[in-house]
Amino acid sequence: MRPLVAHIDLDALRHNYQLACQCAPHSRSVAVIKANAYGHGALECARALAADASAFAVACLEEAVTLREGGITTPIILLEGIFSTDELAWVDEHRLWMAVHSAWQVEALLAFSPREPIPVWVKVDSGMHRLGFAPEDVSNVWAQLSEAPQASSLHLMSHFATADAADSRYFQQQMTRLQALATTLDAPLCLANSPATLAWPVSHGAWNRPGIMLFGSNPLETATPATDSLRPVMTLRSEIIALRDVEAGEPVGYGGRWRAPRRSRIAVVAGGYGDGYDRHAQDGTPVLVNGQHCPLVGKVSMDMFTVDVSGVADAVIGSEVVLWGRASNGAVLSIDDVARHCDTISYTLLTGVLPRVPRRYHGAFG
Ligand SMILES: *Cc1c(COP(=O)(O)O)cnc(C)c1O
Numbered sequence: 529m530r531p532l533v534a535h536i537d538l539d540a541l542r543h544n545y546q547l548a549c550q551c552a553p554h555s556r557s558v559a560v561i562k563a564n565a566y567g568h569g570a571l572e573c574a575r576a577l578a579a580d581a582s583a584f585a586v587a588c589l590e591e592a593v594t595l596r597e598g599g600i601t602t603p604i605i606l607l608e609g610i611f612s613t614d615e616l617a618w619v620d621e622h623r624l625w626m627a628v629h630s631a632w633q634v635e636a637l638l639a640f641s642p643r644e645p646i647p648v649w650v651k652v653d654s655g656m657h658r659l660g661f662a663p664e665d666v667s668n669v670w671a672q673l674s675e676a677p678q679a680s681s682l683h684l685m686s687h688f689a690t691a692d693a694a695d696s697r698y699f700q701q702q703m704t705r706l707q708a709l710a711t712t713l714d715a716p717l718c719l720a721n722s723p724a725t726l727a728w729p730v731s732h733g734a735w736n737r738p739g740i741m742l743f744g745s746n747p748l749e750t751a752t753p754a755t756d757s758l759r760p761v762m763t764l765r766s767e768i769i770a771l772r773d774v775e776a777g778e779p780v781g782y783g784g785r786w787r788a789p790r791r792s793r794i795a796v797v798a799g800g801y802g803d804g805y806d807r808h809a810q811d812g813t814p815v816l817v818n819g820q821h822c823p824l825v826g827k828v829s830m831d832m833f834t835v836d837v838s839g840v841a842d843a844v845i846g847s848e849v850v851l852w853g854r855a856s857n858g859a860v861l862s863i864d865d866v867a868r869h870c871d872t873i874s875y876t877l878l879t880g881v882l883p884r885v886p887r888r889y890h891g892a893f894g
Pocket residue numbers: 560562607687720721722723737738739740741747
């Protein structure tokens with residue numbers, strides 16, 4: 529069998545969720561597991577967290593129904609609410625919670641008769657300028673929904689544009705608008721994503737919404753004691769399938785982007801952009817071969833890429849190669865390091881691991 533496998537450590541997932549809770553001892557944490565739990569498998573991750581997590585968040589009804597049909601009974605919030613009016617029947621049927629970000633969603637809800645009132649989180653645009661009501665329109669929506677028999681346990685929800693940045697000015701602007709609204713409406717809040725959960729206690733509300741940190745990536749520009757305690761959940765592991773020596777000056781791979789500066793030992797690894805490994809990986813992107821850091825060299829192909837293993841004396845065909853995550857010898861290659869070398873972020877690498885790559889789960893469920 530092809531050796532490329534995504535190993536998912538469910539104990540690490542639970543550890544990271546507990547860490548998110550410890551970062552915000554006065555909040556409850558919604559585990560955000562949209563986009564197939566950032567590529568890790570939504571149902572498997574939800575089952576692993578079901579005993580601990582107070583709620584799950586997903587992007588859409590389809591993702592929520594997958595969890596319900598898999599036996600998940602924990603509250604689930606639809607972060608973008610409904611996409612069409614007919615989805616309300618499903619929200620009711622599956623006892624989902626919903627965000628409302630637009631007037632048409634409020635109108636649809638007020639024209640609907642759920643069996644039980646639906647928990648509603650009112651989304652305000654405090655500066656991200658993506659989804660949500662303008663701050664000046666929120667009081668109206670809030671008043672309408674407060675009196676509506678269709679809605680229950682109203683919360684005010686918002687999203688930060690720059691919580692990951694060391695420069696806090698725009699974050700503070702958003703926070704100031706939100707604090708004013710919270711006071712006026714006496715509303716329970718749900719504001720914090722992973723970076724805000726980690727770095728901005730002022731934003732912690734009745735609920736927080738950590739996502740990427742649950743999977744062990746540090747979303748901040750710098751490391752903190754908390755981010756140093758995160759554990760990688762996914763290890764993308766493969767093996768060397770061929771080895772050769774190339775002479776100084778010889779090119780390796782498509783276009784000859786990399787040329788050997790000296791006689792070099794080149795390992796070919798099973799894994800490429802056809803698996804979701806980023807084709808933008810530059811020469812020097814780190815890889816662990818037998819637990820030792822080595823540079824990727826040459827352009828990534830669809831099914832393979834090449835590594836300079838001149839420094840790894842024990843590299844042989846079949847040697848372990850870790851693209852990110854934890855090697856057998858305990859060495860860790862942070863997905864954030866890999867992402868920097870690909871000029872991207874961990875989110876795209878994780879959600880980009882394609883179905884072609886088998887997922888193997890480790891650690892006890894629930
Ligand atoms: C994805 C998402 C989150 C989680 O963000 P992370 O940066 O992964 O923690 C929180 N809130 C909303 C509205 C989201 O879309």
